[in-house]
Every structure is written in structure tokens, then in C-alpha cells.
Amino acid sequence: MNEELKTFTISVYTENNIGLLNRISAIFQRRHINIESLTTSQSEIENVNRFVIVVNISETQAKKIVGQIEKQVEVIKAYYHTDNETIFTESCMFKIKSELLFEEPQIQNIIKESNTRIVTVNKAFFVLEKTGRRHEIEALRRDLNAFGIMQFVRSGRIAVTKDEMRITELLKAEKNKQ
Structure with missing residues (x-):
């Protein structure tokens, strides 16, 4: 059974390192997934950047991609959300x-x-x-x-989640694990 394609916003919290953008985009390229928009900026945490990537894929693909992205050394945490779960512009x-x-x-x-x-x-x-x-x-x-x-x-999409994610606490905990 083919899964329905949806628009997902993938948020990736990272250290700011040279070459990371190339490695992240290669994850999508290997799977022949087109990136609809990509925005990077500083996040709410000092020295942590955030990528906001918009793609049209299945939820299974979104889970796999987030898992692959999180294998990158500089990536602290990655999430995916549907349009209904985010506020975006x-x-x-x-x-x-x-x-x-x-x-x-x-x-x-x-x-x-x-x-x-x-x-x-x-x-x-x-x-x-x-x-x-x-x-x-x-x-x-x-x-x-x-x-x-x-x-x-x-510009590319910028987005925040509708749910309170307590992202600061989650990211600080993740960063302390490393």
C-alpha cells in the first residue's frame, strides 16, 4: 500500500559547522526527494542553529530521513511536523x-x-x-x-510548532549527552 504524500516541515537543530548543509542535502538527494524550501538561522539557544526544511513525502520517509539526519555528528536533534502541527510563514x-x-x-x-x-x-x-x-x-x-x-x-518557510515542545530543555539535555 502506498502511503499518502504530505508536506512535512523538518526542523534540525545543529552545531554550526562547515559542510553540514552539503551532507544534509545529500540525504535527500540519495532518496530522490526534492527540497521545496530550506531556511537556516540561529535558534533560540546560543550557538545552536536551526534548519527548516520543507518536503513532500510520506510519513515513513519523514521518519527515515530524520533518523539519517540525526546520525550526523553535529546534529543535536531533528523533528518532523505536518502543516497542521505548525505555524508557518x-x-x-x-x-x-x-x-x-x-x-x-x-x-x-x-x-x-x-x-x-x-x-x-x-x-x-x-x-x-x-x-x-x-x-x-x-x-x-x-x-x-x-x-x-x-x-x-x-524566502523559505519559517515555522514554529503549535505544541509546547520545551525545545530548550530537550536540546540542552541532548547537548549534555554528547
Whole structure:
């Protein structure tokens, strides 16, 4: 029986070492699993980084991948969660010709209706910033595409769990074991 594919957010808490990203991405590559988004940052614990990796896989695959990731020496702990178990968002920026801001009233309506923020305006261009779910960002991109987008960039997902994970205590306990 084939398991249902779902979107999983995999959180990996690690020491900050060179080459770890390559080894983690190789785990996905060997299994022919595409990474939908990847974000790394400092975590809530000093000197511990967090990878947030989004993939569409089965739960069995998610368990195996987390197990493989945890075998990496620098990895302190890894978890996987469904979309229903997390609160998540993405950010994006659009660069658009400035003349459109003043000559196209519909652009101002789009900005207001989408809760988009103007970051900067100069003679040549203006930059918009939007934070939200992927489908909201894609809808905004479609709306703005009609007017011409000079540049577009979207971040990977950032996420926290809905459950209180007491992650700080868990990670400190794990780190002390090492």
C-alpha cells in the first residue's frame, strides 16, 4: 500500500559547522526527494542553529530521513511536523518600476488589499515586502505580473510548532549527552 504524500516541515537543530548543509542535502538527494524550501538561522539557544526544511513525502520517509539526519555528528536533534502541527510563514520582495506606483491606481489597491508594505521608493523603482502563506504570495505575484516585475525573491518557510515542545530543555539535555 502506498502511503499518502504530505508536506512535512523538518526542523534540525545543529552545531554550526562547515559542510553540514552539503551532507544534509545529500540525504535527500540519495532518496530522490526534492527540497521545496530550506531556511537556516540561529535558534533560540546560543550557538545552536536551526534548519527548516520543507518536503513532500510520506510519513515513513519523514521518519527515515530524520533518523539519517540525526546520525550526523553535529546534529543535536531533528523533528518532523505536518502543516497542521505548525505555524508557518514566508516572506518575499518585489521590485517594480516607480512610475507604475503613481500611474496605475490598481497597484495601490493591490498593495492595500494584500497587506503589502512599501519598503523603499526612488525615481527608478519601488520595493514591496509581503509576509504570509505561499498561496497569498503567489496570488500577489500573479496580480503584479500584469504590470511587470523587475525582480522577485521569496524566502523559505519559517515555522514554529503549535505544541509546547520545551525545545530548550530537550536540546540542552541532548547537548549534555554528547
